Amino acid sequence: MAWLEPQAQFDPDRFSAPLIGIAATLGDHDSGLHRHRRGQLLYTRQGCTRITLADRVCLLPPSRAAWIPAGVTHRAQMQQSVDYRSLYFCPELSPQLPGEVAVIEVSPLLRAVLEPMAQAAFDCDWSQGRYPHLLGLCIEEIRLALRQPLSLPLPRDKRLQPLLADLQSLPPPLHVLATRVGASSRTIGRIFQRETGLSYQQWRQQWRLMRAIELLATGRSIGYTAFELGFASDSIFIAFFKAMTGTTPRAYLR
Structure with missing residues (x-):
């Protein structure tokens, strides 16, 4: 299910599913400083996203993604029109993923996996059908992804x-x-x-x-x-x- 995020802050913590996905296009959006109990993978398909953290600024041009662990305060700013995908992982899944903020290169396989995951319904059963396979592939691809030097301390x-x-x-x-x-x-x-x-x-x-x-x-x-x-x-x-x-x-x- 494609979902267009409104300008108000989206709260992924109010859902019970192990993973929540968003497929959206936003223009001149500023999330403000916030944090959530879920780890987040934010992928810029088109345009550019700037992420500000307490100790650095990260940049997400096309084909790059940011892994933001649970509890990390951050701010996402999108200029002009940005087409992006965002996945929110529940705390039980996050230990399998990096323990620190990282900008990663999105491989063709990760890009292919992200699309059906971001389009999935919020009440999707991630233990049935193709979904557990997509989830496992996604986690492994994030773990193995090349880190990109797109951060400014x-x-x-x-x-x-x-x-x-x-x-x-x-x-x-x-x-x-x-x-x-x-x-x-x-x-x-x-x-x-x-x-x-x-x-x-x-x-x-x-x-x-x-x-x-x-x-x-x-x-x-x-x-x-x-x-x-x-x-x-x-x-x-x-x-x-x-x-x-x-x-x-x-x-x-x-």
């Missing part, structure tokens, strides 16, 4: 809150940030290394990559994306993207 230091308040805009160079927050460049560098495991320049480059994927996945051109992210030319942006991902922007999105 967030520093916790209060001095950097002005930087984190707007993660849509290009973070400033280190010397500019130092002036804004009233701390030395060396101090900021130490904070980032300690709290994110990255230097500020590495963190800024990872932000650029994720924002580039977000813009391209929502229909922006390479020229627009290069300009927005402060690159002097399209060719420099493409070289940066290839150095970070091993492929060109167009090939990555295909």
Whole structure:
């Protein structure tokens, strides 16, 4: 059963079935911070979804999914039109799945299994017919899926809150940030290394990559994306993207 989620927050915990699936298309949706007792697999088929957690931001372009364990507070933001599938696993099933948040690559087999599971009725009997086989395959494919480096760790230091308040805009160079927050460049560098495991320049480059994927996945051109992210030319942006991902922007999105 396809089900279109309304703008109000959907509560998967009010159902008794071991798995609840959703097949939906939403535009400019913001779930707000929330959590549930079920583990969630959120798969973006078309468009791009940004997931904000307490300590990082994750990105789901097409063919990527996020596994969010039960009890983890998160926020999902969808720009423009996003076609997605979401599965909510009961606590009894969740121990078989990863114990931490992960962005994974969706294999052709997992993609094929997700569709009938997301379309199933909320009162589906998952112990009958093909359903237990689908469930077992899905769990195994999530466990074996390749992890994707599509997350940006967030520093916790209060001095950097002005930087984190707007993660849509290009973070400033280190010397500019130092002036804004009233701390030395060396101090900021130490904070980032300690709290994110990255230097500020590495963190800024990872932000650029994720924002580039977000813009391209929502229909922006390479020229627009290069300009927005402060690159002097399209060719420099493409070289940066290839150095970070091993492929060109167009090939990555295909």
